[in-house]
Amino acid sequence: MENRALFFAATTFSLLLLLLLPHPSTAASATAAASPPLSSTFYHATCPRATSVIRAVVQRAVAGEPRLGASLLRMHFHDCFVQGCDGSVLLDDTGAVEGEKGTPPNKNSLRGFQVVDAAKSELEHVCPGVVSCADTLAVAAREGVVAVGGPSWDLLLGRRDSLAPNASATIELPGPDSPLAGLREMFAAKGFTEAEMVALSGAHTIGRSSCRFFRGRIYNDANMDREYAARLQTACPPVGGDLTVAPLDPRSPDMFDNAYYGNLVERKGLFRSDQALFGGGGGNAVEEQVLRYSRNLSAFEADFAAAMQKMSALSPLTGGQGEVRVNCRRVNPAVE
Ligand code: HEM
Numbered sequence: 001m002e003n004r005a006l007f008f009a010a011t012t013f014s015l016l017l018l019l020l021l022p023h024p025s026t027a028a029s030a031t032a033a034a035s036p037p038l039s040s041t042f043y044h045a046t047c048p049r050a051t052s053v054i055r056a057v058v059q060r061a062v063a064g065e066p067r068l069g070a071s072l073l074r075m076h077f078h079d080c081f082v083q084g085c086d087g088s089v090l091l092d093d094t095g096a097v098e099g100e101k102g103t104p105p106n107k108n109s110l111r112g113f114q115v116v117d118a119a120k121s122e123l124e125h126v127c128p129g130v131v132s133c134a135d136t137l138a139v140a141a142r143e144g145v146v147a148v149g150g151p152s153w154d155l156l157l158g159r160r161d162s163l164a165p166n167a168s169a170t171i172e173l174p175g176p177d178s179p180l181a182g183l184r185e186m187f188a189a190k191g192f193t194e195a196e197m198v199a200l201s202g203a204h205t206i207g208r209s210s211c212r213f214f215r216g217r218i219y220n221d222a223n224m225d226r227e228y229a230a231r232l233q234t235a236c237p238p239v240g241g242d243l244t245v246a247p248l249d250p251r252s253p254d255m256f257d258n259a260y261y262g263n264l265v266e267r268k269g270l271f272r273s274d275q276a277l278f279g280g281g282g283g284n285a286v287e288e289q290v291l292r293y294s295r296n297l298s299a300f301e302a303d304f305a306a307a308m309q310k311m312s313a314l315s316p317l318t319g320g321q322g323e324v325r326v327n328c329r330r331v332n333p334a335v336e
């Protein structure tokens with residue numbers, strides 16, 4: 001009797017141990033199976049046309065409105081910096097859950113959602129339930145850049161879509177008045193070097209900003225070309241006109257080139273955060289990089305492409321994680 005009780009207790013104890021302390025090799029292989037790496041051939045068997053379908057939709061959209069190339073690029077950035085490139089930015093608010101779209105960096109600001117929707121709905125005809133929204137956005141951002149004259153980059157695929165947004169994590173996105181130290185910190189938190197940050201900032205060679213984001217710079221910044229500031233003040237008065245837009249790169253607003261860096265050298269960065277890279281005490285390494293990019297387009301293009309490839313791979317969900325949404329704006333309904 002005593003022996004049986006002892007045996008029972010010992011068995012229970014070792015069962016508990018087994019449950020509580022997963023065997024190291026079992027845990028490692030389970031993780032590997034659950035989250036394989038992104039892959040260059042991910043849709044080759046299941047949706048070989050995925051990339052070309054997205055490309056065609058983006059080309060059509062950008063031909064109609066060039067700014068959309070910029071808008072898709074920014075949307076991808078705002079997806080990846082908030083809990084990884086998981087399509088979370090695409091989720092609409094629901095009664096129960098606040099999405100990321102209504103938060104300060106995104107509200108009345110992120111645009112181009114209809115392009116992602118159009119690409120996704122075409123994909124759902126071609127190969128239903130296969131291509132994630134996070135991948136759709138990653139490809140759309142690249143094709144948006146290419147459509148306005150920028151470089152391409154190899155994109156690994158296989159991202160899965162998040163099951164929830166994280167509105168509070170949007171504070172991890174840099175703001176237009178950030179000084180260089182703040183920018184450096186926010187990019188370092190995502191694993192980027194200062195040099196990669198300077199390359200990624202060249203994204204501001206396309207697109208538009210609303211007045212409310214650059215008003216803080218144009219009335220009292222010594223490190224700004226005066227004539228340029230005066231011109232912007234007309235478009236962006238001290239009060240009102242918050243949503244009036246100006247180009248980020250006045251030289252070639254819809255052309256993905258290196259003019260952004262030339263603008264910085266001329267003290268014509270639109271945001272404080274842009275001009276922080278030049279003439280604001282950033283130091284030699286950053287300023288030399290800005291000068292180099294301003295003189296060498298291919299150096300910028302190569303570094304931008306490499307940094308985008310890295311940004312596109314920020315902590316994706318893969319394998320059995322998350323899901324492939326049917327509609328990018330909402331998580332799939334629970335199957336009962
Ligand atoms: C370095 C820190 C950054 C700050 C502080 C910043 C801030 C901003 C702000 C305030 C706007 C204007 C938004 C509006 O008016 O609605 C903007 C636009 C834009 N940003 Fe950034 N950004 C940064 C980095 C990036 C990066 C890394 C990318 C992409 C790789 C990017 C891509 C863009 C694009 C393409 C636009 C124009 C969007 C459009 O016209 O729809 N930005 N950014």
Ligand SMILES: *[C@@H]1O[C@H](CO)[C@@H](O)[C@H](O)[C@H]1NC(C)=O
Pocket residue numbers: 166168169172
């Ligand atoms: C949302 O993001 C915040 C800030 O990054 C983080 O602390 C929190 O754990 C996240 N919430 C969820 C549910 O992942």
Ligand SMILES: *[C@@H]1O[C@H](CO)[C@@H](O)[C@H](O)[C@H]1NC(C)=O
Pocket residue numbers: 296298299302
């Ligand atoms: C421009 O940059 C590329 C790539 O880094 C480099 O190979 C080339 O020599 C540079 N050109 C000049 C004129 O410096």
